[in-house]
Amino acid sequence: MQNYIFQLDSNKQPLDMIHPAKARRLQSQGKAATFRMYPYTIIRNISVKSPNTKSYILKIDPGATWTGFAIQCGEEIIFRMELKHRGGLIKKSLEQRADFRKGRRSRNLRYRKKRFNRKKPEGWLAPSLRHRLQTVETWVKKFLKLCPITCIEIEQVRFDLQKLENPEISGVQYQQGELQGYEIREYLLEKWGRQCVYCEKQDTPLQIEHIKPKSKGGSNRIGNLTLSCPECNQNKGNQDVEDFLSGKPDLLKRVLAEAPKPLDSGSAVNSTRYAIVEMAKNLCDHVKCWTGGRTKYNRVNQELPKSHSIDAACVGESGSKIKLLVSQPLIVESKGHGTKQARRANQQGFPALNKDNQPIKPKTKYTHCEAGDMIKFRLEKNRKTVRAGIYKGRVKTPTPKGFEVKIDGCRVSQKMEYLIRFMHRNDGYAYSF
Ligand SMILES: [Zn+2]
Incomplete structure (x- = not known):
């Protein structure tokens, strides 16, 4: 529903x-x-x-x-x-801007005094x-x-690190399928880097693994638990980790060293x-x-x-x-609110030029409609793949006297007089079901 x-x-x-x-x-x-x-x-x-x-x-x-x-x-x-x-797009465009600036500045071979206090205030987020x-x-x-x-x-x-309370030292009762078991799983995922410790396989369902097998007296303490893929878990069976990893001494050393160390409390907080x-x-x-x-x-x-x-x-x-x-x-x-850049930059960070060697002008802003407006409009004549009728869509690009909307992957442009109504003006988001 x-x-x-x-x-x-x-x-x-x-x-x-x-x-x-x-x-x-x-x-x-x-x-x-x-x-x-x-x-x-x-x-x-x-x-x-x-x-x-x-x-x-x-x-x-x-x-x-x-x-x-x-x-x-x-x-x-x-x-x-x-x-x-x-966030990814924002990061990318800010990195690009930083690169442009770095490039431009490193070309200046003069010393420039520090002008700003660039200390980040408390609670600063990227x-x-x-x-x-x-x-x-x-x-x-x-x-x-x-x-x-x-x-x-x-x-x-x-x-909840507090609830697990120094799990490596005091030990917690762990049982598969219980709430505590899920907390421990999340803890182990964070601690062991979301991959199989033995073969480093990622994006696979990981199982909780006893480093020292239970059948040989291994405990349920978190210090004795790790995560492995089903195959490694199967292959290891009830072997001791020393036997199972006898061919990989470096890995064995790392696993044995990491296991008893509790996870740094900072890594639990995001x-x-x-x-x-x-x-x-x-x-x-x-x-x-x-x-x-x-x-x-x-x-x-x-x-x-x-x-x-x-x-x-x-x-x-x-x-x-x-x-x-x-x-x-x-x-x-x-979707953001488009760019406010007055001059587009070329690869070197200088103003991009058109074929007449003039800087490329920013896109014209129209007031009759905006990219991102959800509209209902009438299509008067049949187009190549789109039949005439009444359509709803999101404005892809405003044109001087109308708008362009994508219908079934086909761009259709229409004049403003065929607009029936605005359903939802652009607010920086695209909506779908
Ligand atoms: Zn594995």
């Missing part, structure tokens, strides 16, 4: 989220109108004095490229969204990471405006996730933080498929028993 619909009263006060069918009925009866296209929100023509709303939990699973969002009401997951970040924090913040604010959210739950860390939690605490009174081990435990226990928004739904204690009502998450991709 589709996501539930956000509902505002005439004073833009958030009301209970409703089933899409009910929203359609309200709209066809003239009791509500579309307020926002993405995420779909309706506005009622009545004002509610004190809306007696249910309580909603906003759940977030922050990731490097994708962040999952879910809204839970009781046991039901009624809204799912997956947000794609553009621009690509700050973007992640800020887009998540934007969306949390949006949800708080549209929905009576009472609590935010966030997956803050992969595993600065962006930490900043996201701090941001949420400023926006909402009830913020709960959970571990990735628990998320995975909840997801595996309920036999749910892996996806960013389902992971978000499985965050925390409230994720241990959920009913997924939504099969189709809203996919949101950060």
